[in-house]
Amino acid sequence: MKTPLVSVVIPTFDRTFFLKRAIESVYAQNYQHLEIIVVVDGESPASEKLIREIKEERIPITYIETKEKVGGSEARNIGARAAKGEYIALLDDDDEWFANKITAQMDLIANDKLSSQDDFLCFTSLKRYKEKSQPVYDKLPNVDYRKSKKKRIIDYLFETKGLRNIGFIQTSTVVVPKHILLETPFTKGLIKHQDWDWLLKLDKEHSLKIIQVEEPEIIYHSDVPKKDRVGYINRWRFTEEWMTRYKDEFSQLGYESFILNYILLGIASDHSLSKQQRYQEIKKRFDQLSFKTKMRPYTWKMIFYLLKEK
Missing domain, CATH: 3.90.550.10 (Spore Coat Polysaccharide Biosynthesis Protein SpsA; Chain A)
Structure with missing residues (x-):
């Protein structure tokens, strides 16, 4: 062969x-x-x-x-x-x-x-x-x-x-x-x-x-x-825009996990924003999460990380 x-x-x-x-x-x-x-x-x-x-x-x-x-x-x-x-x-x-x-x-x-x-x-x-x-x-x-x-x-x-x-x-x-x-x-x-x-x-x-x-x-x-590595550059606004193109394809778990992993973490480490601006951007998206996701241990791990950011 x-x-x-x-x-x-x-x-x-x-x-x-x-x-x-x-x-x-x-x-x-x-x-x-x-x-x-x-x-x-x-x-x-x-x-x-x-x-x-x-x-x-x-x-x-x-x-x-x-x-x-x-x-x-x-x-x-x-x-x-x-x-x-x-x-x-x-x-x-x-x-x-x-x-x-x-x-x-x-x-x-x-x-x-x-x-x-x-x-x-x-x-x-x-x-x-x-x-x-x-x-x-x-x-x-x-x-x-x-x-x-x-x-x-x-x-x-x-x-x-x-x-x-x-x-x-x-x-x-x-x-x-x-x-x-x-x-x-x-x-x-x-x-x-x-x-x-x-x-x-x-x-x-x-x-x-x-x-x-x-x-x-x-x-x-x-x-x-x-x-020099595309994946490491914090472009959370672009990430959020990209995500919306596929929003209807996500399961609820996948969609809300994506917000936690890639949007909220991106906002938390965006030091072009003041701490108050970051808080407001994070809260706006956190409020959209389901009660079930808000109660997950994974979510509180993210919140703990976000609160640590200076």
Whole structure:
């Protein structure tokens, strides 16, 4: 049987230290039939020089510069359109794969008797750390997809159990058939929540089967300066606006958990507002929560955190 070609799409911009680490983790894969597509959002002579220096014959690299800035979402779309593989594996330039990552996913796909013509998403668990000195990495997701018994990605990502989010699907963990990304591309121009937005669109536009390699197969690094990582930038007003686009898709638990996790915490840490302004913004949204949510231990954990903010 022919071994399927997997195209690895890496969006980047002028972060050669991280890009080198990401590419080397692809080179280290024990799955051999790969190609790499590096898409620079703009122009980067340093990135081009790096690719010339580390290029290997065994795994070809296609290097693309967009010239004009298009954003990470469109950079991924450009990479998908250039891909020759039947499957696409997404890899952010600041993340790192373990050597068995693609093999584990392709084995699971084969075991589930899925093909590149089917509608599915395969993701892996991951390891992450908040500080590089942290002795043991945290594993995410907190609850594996199969054990969660959730049928929709939106419920899996945003509903909580006890004090923790249930699910977590991060871009660098994902493999999909190429046709999925061509039919449902990332939304161009989003300044935040690019991965969530794409996952929720997949849920709406496809009868998607979700499968998970439960063993962690990537390191979700935290050594990028926070100002350079989209996910760390506090844009709670944009987050709230984005959430309203999908409001009708959320379960009540998922919707109210989202408000607690991403809106109220964002307001609490927004020091462009006075403490009184933050209090008023938080109260306005807290008052909209159901009585059941207000009584949850998780809610009081959030309130305790908010009260601590200076």
